[in-house]
Amino acid sequence: MSSPDSSLRGAVTPFIMGPALLFCPADRPERFGKAAERSDAVILDLEDAVAPGDKQRARGAILAQLGSEGDTAELDPSRTIIRVNPVGSAEFEKDLHSLAHTPYRTVMLAKAESAAQLRALEGYRVIALCETAAGIVNASAIAAEPNVVALMWGAEDLLASLGGLSSRNDDGGYRAVALHARSAVLLAAKAAGKEAIDSVYVNIPDLQGLSVESLDAVASGFGAKACIHPSQVATVREAYAPTPEAVTEAAELLDAASAAGTGVFQFKGKMIDGPILKHAEATLRRARH
Template sequence: MTFLMGPALLFCPADRPERYQKAAERADAVIIDLEDAVAPADKQRARGAILAQLGSAGDVPELDPSRTIIRVNPAGTEEFEKDLHCLKHTPYRHVMLAKAEGAAQLRELEGYSVIALCETAAGILNAAAIAAEPNVVGLMWGAEDLLASLGGTSSRTDDGGYRAVALHARSSVLLAARAFGKEAVDAVYVNIPDLSGLALEAQDGAASGFASKACIHPNQVAVVRGAYAPSETDVAAAAELLDAAAAAGAGVFQHKGKMIDGPILRHAESTLRRAGR
């Protein structure tokens, strides 16, 4: 199972089917949300909305299944079981498991390609075991739910930066995902008007190794895409460096006054991959 959907993933409430197609058109992938975005009283209606947009035979959806993720409710809940019953009647096989806390929960989603959303203390501590499960293709972390699970009041300080515990969780999920060859998804940026702050955070995520960032508003998509796309200058420098490495042959060498070895070359390769080369 692979997870190569692009850098900007956009959440869309499952009980707002009139927004499905618009969200899918704006982003690299759409996350149809059956969990936090839907009030408890509306969850059954939301599942009905997912089924209603299928073709008459149940196999001609308005949304591209390869670019659609369904966020389901936490494992062990009645809503989770109802979500799975709904999904059995759809072509959607990419799932985001809310509040993932242990490997056993992922085994309940056999046959699905799963992004495990680690957003509780238990989920962060068990991130490596979760990432090791074969049907897990990616890990995401969630700042606000995490701080709520800890009894905290805010994931960020007054200057807008993450608190130390949130940064620890972010790094833990990224390290666990990449240790097992899975992709990592950065948390949402909840200050919607602050596009400059979003850009800085997304740039840091891309430079750190995150594959993508989740968005909660269409206006955030272009900013995230821009942050994850290397500049022409960066691409040219990376290509020049790799050409110099090929000319130098194996081993350490100097390039423009800097020592170049294997890790630096892999950085350059990552830049070209993000540029689609």
Template sequence: MTFVMGPALLFCPADRPERFQKASERADAVILDLEDAVAPADKQRARGAILAQLGAGGETPELDPSRTIVRINPAGTEEFEKDLHCLAHTPYRTVMLAKAESAEQLATLEDFHVIALCETAAGVLNAPAIAAAPNVVALMWGAEDLLASLGGTSSRKDDGGYRAVALHARSSVLLAAGAFGKAAVDAVYVNIPDLEGLAVEAADAVASGFGSKACIHPTQAAVVRGAYAPSEADVSAATQLLQAAASAGSGVFQYNGKMIDGPILKHAEATIRRAGIHS
């Protein structure tokens, strides 16, 4: 099974099965959350909900396994072991490991494709080693858990922008993912009504190189998908630039008053790829 990592990943509490299908329809992939979105007393019921929506023999799930992620509890916990026991009876083989902190933790998930969620100081500092693990397909960073692990109180300043330590973590995880050819997922935007702020942050995620952004509400998914879908003007400009490069031959050349070299052409190629995804 090949997992499809689209731009908008939508969290859905695993103990709310009535929301599973809607979440899957609104986003590129749904994240069934067995960790923070579920109270400790309800985790077993949440695992039961995942199993209950499977068909006979677990072979015909309501959700497409290629577009479904299950966020599991941190490695080394009792809930982690229970999560794995549950998943063994499902077709879901892409998991998000909460609070990933070391490459050694990934060895226990060798039968899964793993999105490693680096949301503690140890996780961020060890992001390169985590990204190097062969079963890791992507890295994601988390702001609020990171600040909590540091004894802080908020990841953002009064103007809504991230504090320096959060920006450092965001960049570190993105660079680690890129260094090992893995995808990078940007953190959630917790101010749900502020769709304008989300659009600005999602646009920055696109420009910075994040392949996806996680969402916590269905209304956010459309905004994120919109940010990743290049406009007709963007596609036209990228196409014309690549055509000019083909005519110019190899090396640096001048186009519309600007010097164009390899990296600029790669930016244009990325725009064309994103247009293909959304066409």
């Protein structure tokens, strides 16, 4: 039996999975390997994707694909996330008991609402999913917890917690309250030096809409986006991959900055300062990734 990694009780290494994270129901083990192959990281979901009566079977499915030495036949623990049920539920305690028998140490906490809840996951790297009114309001305190490596926000659960009907307007764009929550989670994560993950796009056939939203996520600073279907992965990856022209221009800009040796200079008719250089550095980081 494994136990939470005591090394995680100190400094936690940055979250580098992504950009396309793919949810997979934990009670569908025949999909585990395919989901992992088609994405940058797979999220085995023990919460919303599994009916209440099937949760024990889902935990068993995760355990069943472990080898005799506790290794995994199909899944790389460094690219696998387990979404657990909310803290305080009977299912959460059962999830933790099962996790202790696995090599998986990155978990997504559903409906994270307070910093205190994160302490129940000491020894795990946690993606805190802020998807209720309380979770959004407390996002900064949640992000500050040492074992939190990233924050993600959830639109539909949030609107349900508010008594609303839908996170989006008729034109497909987010309602104002959803946009506020999205921004609040992004700001809280980045202020704490943690990664931010954008919510899922539920209209699976609308890849154009997904592309627009993913491009906005990249431009806004989200480090990854969650997917609910394998067909969405390529679109998210394309949005996160800078074009060759953007990479060339970023490299030229940084070379020009090095040659200029001053804080502010002109490049191709534009005034360049520190923030613009940081944008160029971010472009090159995404290209390397």
